[in-house]
Amino acid sequence: xxxxxxxxxxxxxxxxxxxVLALLxxxxxxxxxxxxxxxxxxxxxxxxxxxxxxxxxAARAALMALMNADPTDxxxxxxxxxxxxxxxxWAGGNPGNQQPFKFLDYLITDNERLSVNAVAxxxxxxxxxxxxxxxxxxxxxxxxxxSGTPPADPLALGSVPSNPLxxxxxRAVVVLVKRAVPDDSCAGGLPCFIHxxxxxxxQVHLEYRVVSDGQVDPQFRRRVTLRGNFNxxxxxxxxxxxxxxTHVHLTPDDRDIWFTSRTSFDxxxxxxxxxxxxxxxxxxxxxxxxxxxxARIAATRLTSTSQYAWFNNGGSPRRLQANxxxxxxTRVDAPVxxxxxxxxxxxxxxxxxxxxxxxxxxxxSTPQIDPITVPxxxxxxxxxxxxxxxxxxxxxxxxxxxxxxxxLPDNNSSVPSGVYVPVADANGNGRSDDGEALAGGxxxxxxxxxxxxxxxxxxxxxxxxxxxxxxxxxxxTGQTVTVTVDRQNNRTTVTNSDWDPNTPGxxxxxxxxxxxxxxxxxxxxxxxxxxxxxxxxxxSGDGLSGTxxxxxxxxxxxxxxxxxxxxxxxxxxxxVTDPLDNPLNVLGLYSASRDIRIRRTAPADLVLHAVLxxxxxxxxxxxxxxxxxxxxxxxxxxxxxxxxGGLIEEYYGAFGTFDPTTGNCRSGYGRDFRWDRRMGRGxxxxxxxxxxxxxxxxxxxxxxxxxxxxxxxx
Numbered sequence: 001x002x003x004x005x006x007x008x009x010x011x012x013x014x015x016x017x018x019x020v021l022a023l024l025x026x027x028x029x030x031x032x033x034x035x036x037x038x039x040x041x042x043x044x045x046x047x048x049x050x051x052x053x054x055x056x057x058a059a060r061a062a063l064m065a066l067m068n069a070d071p072t073d074x075x076x077x078x079x080x081x082x083x084x085x086x087x088x089x090w091a092g093g094n095p096g097n098q099q100p101f102k103f104l105d106y107l108i109t110d111n112e113r114l115s116v117n118a119v120a121x122x123x124x125x126x127x128x129x130x131x132x133x134x135x136x137x138x139x140x141x142x143x144x145x146x147s148g149t150p151p152a153d154p155l156a157l158g159s160v161p162s163n164p165l166x167x168x169x170x171r172a173v174v175v176l177v178k179r180a181v182p183d184d185s186c187a188g189g190l191p192c193f194i195h196x197x198x199x200x201x202x203q204v205h206l207e208y209r210v211v212s213d214g215q216v217d218p219q220f221r222r223r224v225t226l227r228g229n230f231n232x233x234x235x236x237x238x239x240x241x242x243x244x245x246t247h248v249h250l251t252p253d254d255r256d257i258w259f260t261s262r263t264s265f266d267x268x269x270x271x272x273x274x275x276x277x278x279x280x281x282x283x284x285x286x287x288x289x290x291x292x293x294x295a296r297i298a299a300t301r302l303t304s305t306s307q308y309a310w311f312n313n314g315g316s317p318r319r320l321q322a323n324x325x326x327x328x329x330t331r332v333d334a335p336v337x338x339x340x341x342x343x344x345x346x347x348x349x350x351x352x353x354x355x356x357x358x359x360x361x362x363x364x365s366t367p368q369i370d371p372i373t374v375p376x377x378x379x380x381x382x383x384x385x386x387x388x389x390x391x392x393x394x395x396x397x398x399x400x401x402x403x404x405x406x407x408l409p410d411n412n413s414s415v416p417s418g419v420y421v422p423v424a425d426a427n428g429n430g431r432s433d434d435g436e437a438l439a440g441g442x443x444x445x446x447x448x449x450x451x452x453x454x455x456x457x458x459x460x461x462x463x464x465x466x467x468x469x470x471x472x473x474x475x476x477t478g479q480t481v482t483v484t485v486d487r488q489n490n491r492t493t494v495t496n497s498d499w500d501p502n503t504p505g506x507x508x509x510x511x512x513x514x515x516x517x518x519x520x521x522x523x524x525x526x527x528x529x530x531x532x533x534x535x536x537x538x539x540s541g542d543g544l545s546g547t548x549x550x551x552x553x554x555x556x557x558x559x560x561x562x563x564x565x566x567x568x569x570x571x572x573x574x575x576v577t578d579p580l581d582n583p584l585n586v587l588g589l590y591s592a593s594r595d596i597r598i599r600r601t602a603p604a605d606l607v608l609h610a611v612l613x614x615x616x617x618x619x620x621x622x623x624x625x626x627x628x629x630x631x632x633x634x635x636x637x638x639x640x641x642x643x644x645g646g647l648i649e650e651y652y653g654a655f656g657t658f659d660p661t662t663g664n665c666r667s668g669y670g671r672d673f674r675w676d677r678r679m680g681r682g683x684x685x686x687x688x689x690x691x692x693x694x695x696x697x698x699x700x701x702x703x704x705x706x707x708x709x710x711x712x713x714x
Contacts, residue, residue: 052214055170243267373618538563563653588685
């Protein structure tokens with residue numbers, strides 16, 4: 001009996017253990033199920049947050065395309081937008097009457113446009129994101145507008161479509177809010193929304209807010225917001241945007257210019273005349289990587305005002321309304337993209353076609369095809385150099401020049417030859433005194449013998465390079481002036497052999513002033529140096545050379561010829577293969593009515609870092625301005641001119657001569673031109689001549705990280 005009890009107890013113990021194990025197993029399974037469910041919730045929540053963030057960045061990308069921030073050519077401005085219309089939006093700087101959203105109605109993306117119709121009372125505009133639109137780059141649609149504070153939940157303004165992303169989708173709205181910023185162009189000292197920065201040049205200040213809700217299944221929804229400030233620049237485009245521009249595509253003596261298979265341009269090229277193509281010249285951006293991939297070769301713009309082009313046709317030229325010359329089934333001549341074998345021109349006949357547009361019209365609002373020219377209200381560099389407002393394009397008088405220079409009496413007499421640095425004569429003593437403020441840039445009356453640019457002074461920021469910019473002027477009168485610019489401390493030191501040109505040889509010495517020689521001393525171009533020469537730059541076999549300090553943005557304008565005698569380099573040149581490289585230093589050379597000449601004594605393999613412009617396209621002054629090499633057809637071969645920048649000229653200037661059969665040099669220089677890609681982003685030398693083409697440029701949008709915040713969807 002006792003054994004039976006023991007066996008019963010053992011069986012009961014086993015059953016209890018089994019029960020406990022079963023309960024524990026059930027608990028484990030239950031907890032595992034709960035953990036799995038919790039993991040799913042966490043996963044879905046993370047998914048919805050990631051989708052919301054992806055949607056926010058997609059919405060920001062749509063905004064950048066609309067504003068030409070990235071890509072920089074997605075949107076064009078309706079040519080009917082003129083200075084009078086923009087001036088009405090500016091409203092004399094009165095913030096209560098300004099209309100900062102009106103420009104949205106003039107933007108054309110993929111031949112489509114928004115219809116916003118905002119008024120001065122509107123403080124914000126909401127645009128919904130619709131990625132299902134057939135347009136390749138216009139993904140925004142008007143949603144709403146209003147006054148006062150924008151709604152906390154702009155998605156509730158109306159129907160906002162869901163855009164698929166990953167395993168879910170997102171709904172997003174971009175809200176633009178007008179932003180008041182102080183400026184001299186604002187009325188009554190109040191901050192305003194639109195600033196006038198030049199003749200027919202305006203800057204609109206906006207804030208953007210992106211609200212994006214990401215959703216995975218009905219119950220998982222998260223919200224992300226992005227915020228940032230940016231500016232929209234409206235006005236005419238700069239001539240600096242081209243790698244090559246000709247008003248007439250002939251030499252000054254009317255000889256034909258042929259682009260051959262050995263011609264290659266990486267950057268926008270335009271003529272107001274007619275191109276001539278022999279065989280297969282290349283227009284586009286080669287693949288800089290190794291190994292080369294044809295898919296990475298990009299087209300660049302090639303345009304002509306004429307609807308015709310000339311083709312060599314085996315030595316029997318043809319003028320055609322066509323982009324290529326095909327005889328039978330054989331492609332004989334055509335502008336094409338580069339390929340992966342640049343050294344072999346014999347295999348170029350099957351290269352893809354270049355992006356060639358004939359009949360480019362600078363003003364589609366008129367019945368005829370209009371060329372790209374310098375408008376009458378383009379910048380007056382002479383006036384800006386003595387401190388005048390860039391919006392003032394009237395003729396500069398002798399009295400105005402004299403009023404800007406303390407040493408000169410205020411009268412209408414001609415200005416004595418000399419180098420002048422305008423200064424505000426605070427005490428009225430007729431002398432440029434230490435500590436007084438600069439009142440302009442640098443103005444030169446008469447011919448300069450030499451102008452040398454350099455980086456100089458101490459290393460203030462510890463990068464191993466001098467941090468000051470020096471400009472040394474030697475006038476044909478013998479006067480020597482050195483201008484040392486210290487931007488870090490906002491001061492300029494001038495050493496002048498002759499402060500008073502009325503008494504040559506007297507008043508030499510060094511004086512330090514407050515400010516930098518940026519020309520107009522109001523807002524804009526904080527890194528500018530503006531030099532204007534009423535005469536020639538270069539005489540007695542000398543001329544321009546030197547280095548542009550890394551913080552300097554310089555325009556040298558002259559009424560006469562500009563001679564280049566040596567290398568002209570940037571201290572920090574841009575990487576021509578990197579479209580995002582963005583050093584500060586830039587140089588513009590502009591001869592308004594004569595030539596830019598490379599002297600016959602210039603060194604071999606001349607380096608030029610600058611945008612060069614000779615003449616004023618569309619202005620008939622009786623002179624055919626070019627950029628050319630002196631005695632190009634008789635001096636020995638000098639290698640090539642290595643240019644980073646652009647070349648704008650009325651006619652096509654010669655650099656050298658070549659054997660037409662072998663392509664080998666006979667005399668002068670070859671051309672090794674690299675486009676400065678910063679110019680494609682709206683960057684340009686200060687107060688460089690503008691065109692008749694309206695432009696849109698966004699500042700501080702692309703490349704500037706916005707504020708990120710997670711929100712709570714309602």
